[in-house]
Amino acid sequence: MMRSAPLLVVISVILAAGLSGCLDSPRSSVEPARDAPADEARSGPLGFDVEATSSDDIVRCADPTASLPPRAFCGTRVFTLSGTLVADALRLDLVGLRGDVTILDAPADAFEFVATVRASGVTEASVASAFDAGWAVEIVDGATARLSARTTPGDLPYSDGSVDALAFAIHMPRHLRLSMAEVETSQGVITIGGISADSLRLTTSEAAIGVLADVANLTATTSGAAINLVTRPLASGQFHLTTQNGAIRVEVVEAARHGYDVTASMAGRGEIEVALDDGDHGTTPSGAQTFRSQSFANRVIKTALVAQTSNETITITG
Numbered sequence: 001m002m003r004s005a006p007l008l009v010v011i012s013v014i015l016a017a018g019l020s021g022c023l024d025s026p027r028s029s030v031e032p033a034r035d036a037p038a039d040e041a042r043s044g045p046l047g048f049d050v051e052a053t054s055s056d057d058i059v060r061c062a063d064p065t066a067s068l069p070p071r072a073f074c075g076t077r078v079f080t081l082s083g084t085l086v087a088d089a090l091r092l093d094l095v096g097l098r099g100d101v102t103i104l105d106a107p108a109d110a111f112e113f114v115a116t117v118r119a120s121g122v123t124e125a126s127v128a129s130a131f132d133a134g135w136a137v138e139i140v141d142g143a144t145a146r147l148s149a150r151t152t153p154g155d156l157p158y159s160d161g162s163v164d165a166l167a168f169a170i171h172m173p174r175h176l177r178l179s180m181a182e183v184e185t186s187q188g189v190i191t192i193g194g195i196s197a198d199s200l201r202l203t204t205s206e207a208a209i210g211v212l213a214d215v216a217n218l219t220a221t222t223s224g225a226a227i228n229l230v231t232r233p234l235a236s237g238q239f240h241l242t243t244q245n246g247a248i249r250v251e252v253v254e255a256a257r258h259g260y261d262v263t264a265s266m267a268g269r270g271e272i273e274v275a276l277d278d279g280d281h282g283t284t285p286s287g288a289q290t291f292r293s294q295s296f297a298n299r300v301i302k303t304a305l306v307a308q309t310s311n312e313t314i315t316i317t318g
Contacts, residue, residue, distance in 0.1 A: 047141025121161025
């Protein structure tokens with residue numbers, strides 16, 4: 001059954017021109033306006049100018065005995081915020097559940113956030129209740145805008161229904177800097193592409209992580225799947241890449257400004273290739289492969305890169 005769903009999201013809006021009047025929700029809240037510092041002045045208001053839409057599809061489950069207690073009804077809600085975002089930077093805090101998380105670039109000031117929620121319940125009403133209470137999204141305007149979205153299982157009695165999967169897809173202005181993105185999911189692929197970021201913290205399990213972005217600091221952790229990174233470091237920082245039984249592939253820019261201090265280690269059987277040229281290669285007593293760029297301390301952008309896996313391959317190239 002298709003029906004229009006209530007827009008039950010938690011919205012915090014700072015600056016008067018945010019989402020005031022855009023969302024009608026009993027769980028919404030609006031905070032007082034706060035003036036931006038003079039050096040953050042813009043020709044227009046800072047923050048999100050977005051419209052929310054939502055639709056539900058609730059049907060009888062193909063296998064109602066797949067969960068305990070048995071669930072007769074299964075459903076999908078697609079919730080969208082679309083419009084524009086004007087800011088200096090964006091912070092993202094995302095916690096998904098058995099779902100992919102994608103963050104990609106968009107032209108000009110275009111912004112879109114799509115949450116796909118899958119839920120089940122003993123009745124259609126219990127599925128709708130899970131849609132409403134089982135997750136939340138919050139946006140905050142300002143020079144550094146912020147969007148948070150996550151499951152909220154503590155708000156929902158299990159007997160009434162449950163959110164079984166939660167996935168996110170975000171398109172953000174390509175010129176906008178991502179100051180921080182903390183992304184956590186399970187059994188879902190994490191994909192970051194076409195943007196620049198000060199810091200990324202990415203965690204999943206049994207699924208791959210792919211980053212094609214200019215980044216200063218990156219922590220990527222998964223298991224049973226690959227990590228792929230193609231980047232031009234924005235500033236001095238650290239990359240920590242960890243998986244189990246998954247390959248790690250890294251491609252960085254080798255240039256006069258960029259220096260690398262690399263440690264690549266393998267727990268188990270596998271191969272390590274560090275194919276960087278402008279520096280010294282070595283091997284530790286434990287078998288880890290190392291590399292350090294010549295005159296590393298004098299490089300403008302210095303990156304410490306640690307890669308760890310087991311029973312697979314690590315390849316680092318320039």
